[in-house]
Amino acid sequence: MLAKLLSASVLIGILASGVRLATPYLYAAIGETFGQRSGVLNLGVEGQMLLGAFFAFYVTLVTGSLWLGLLAAAVVGALMGLAMAFVTVNLQAEQGISGIGFYLFGLGLSDLLFQKLVGTVKTIQGFPPIHIPVLSDLPVLGPVLFQHNLLVYVAYALVPLAWFVLNKTTIGLKIRSVGENPQAADSLGISVAAVRYYTIIQGGVLSGIAGAALSIGLLNVFQQNMTSGMGFIAVALVYFGAWRPLGVLGGSLLFSMVNALQLWMQVVGVPIPPDLAVMMPYVLTILVLMVTVSKVRAPSALAKPFEREG
């Protein structure tokens, strides 16, 4: 049994599934990374994803255009981000609680709209896989890396981009300083509010696209609560990745690979109870969090509302 699991075709299968499965986590977790680096914890990612997934699906269904669907997901994500920014920046609400509020709002609204506007389960033609010429024919690397749909490639392209923006640009410097010491940033003339508005809205856009990556990229259907906890895993992956885009990439890949592994274990008939197999990625996440959490430091101002003194 174990030998079967280690055969080349199975290993390629696991790697390819893992790469694809990581996509929604990457979008959502990179968006969340920006928010947290600026000091805002957004637990509403799941709700933003659900609304993004619904609007991407619905707009695609009605207009037949995947691009309009993707745009709709980004816009609705931005609006959710805007609302979250207003509550956390202007009203200085407790971020954890308001995030959960936005999650429930997104869960309920996406469900309601689905029932009223679509009614029953339908499928659409989502983004097709793009085989990158030459590269997709490479042995092993071809099927693992170069036979995915567009949203998968973009998700991976975001990782170096996010790293660059956070570490090498002025806006990145502002984001980090606002997240570490908003008082100091403020005294240097950086608008804490503007930076946080920017990161939260950007996070919303990416969460919306994360939902779209599911509904019009990977699954091509919408169903109530279809993200089933992915948004919360994405938040955990930000801690897991120690608030760095590369760490988030590692965490997303590890989580997804283990998920793919447990599926393959069941398919090739490794004698492990399915209930235990399904738990594997979650248990691993908790274990890694336990090991790493003492070694890295969160942004100092994370989850703290900023109020100007005087």
Place this chain on the structure above:
Amino acid sequence: MRKKLYVFVAVLLVAAFVLAACGKSTPAPAAKTEAPKKPFRIAVVLPSSINDLAFSQSMYDALVAVQKQMGGKDAMQFVYSDGMYKVDDAAAAIRDYASQGYDLIIAHGSQYGSSLQEIAPDFPNTSFAWGTTVDTFGMPNVFAYEAASEQGGYVNGVMAAKLSKSGVLGVIGPIETGDASRYVQGFIAGAKATNPNIKVNVTWTGSFSDVSAAAEAANTHISAGADVLTGTAQMVVGAIGVAKEKNVLWFGTQADQSSLAPNIVVANQVYHWEVVLTKMIDMIQHGKLGGQSFTINLKNGGEVIEYNPKFNLPPDVKKAAEDAIKGIEDGSIKIELKK
């Protein structure tokens, strides 16, 4: 400032809950003014939505059919709460309906059993039903119903084995229990009886509703060589989406799933709970409120194999399926179930 914001957050939370509630359950259609003869009133609690193309829809469709059969709203009325995946919410709904004096309250999900066991004795003059199970708890006002889903599973398995070119079939199960477990066992038995060398790979997602887990399971089966897939529970829409994209065949169960992917859905085992419902209604009208369990199967018409008219099924495959149905009905084919 602080106070204002707490109020705001509270308002937001309430709004969220209201929205969530709106999405979940549709209010009962208002009862009409009393007709000369009192209509039979049924309330049903469903774990997923009434249009899930699976378990909950099968019951909703049956209620609509029975209502029509009995002569419309003057003879039978029903209300439902769907999306009751939280057992606590379902229990509250069951108790509510019971105190409103419905003639029959159906808890459509084996997860509701312990709630029903608690509630039923408090309303001795109300009839309750639940499934899928055979357990009436020995109570005089509880009916139980189940589906011999292994029968349709067997027929689907026979067709799948005949249609597969790769010799590998993939099964996407939710949790290994109830009609899901029976369906999967039947499917494997039918496939193996048709082609002893066929490989049937089975995965369980650990959830009834996780569409993305079902989709990834389908992807994995296809990578492992499967060219025919099947699965059960409301999550399978995710798997059907993948099957459609990758152009592999699909066999459905519980409800007719052909509309989702007309080119690749071959056939569905469709549940017709009407058979059970009419029997229960008749017994209640004659004063017997429970204490009996029912099974739908191919023979009593509670399970029907619906072929997708848009799929071009080779005649020999259809004949094999019809032979299997006959064999199961006359008892010459027996399907062994474990446990």
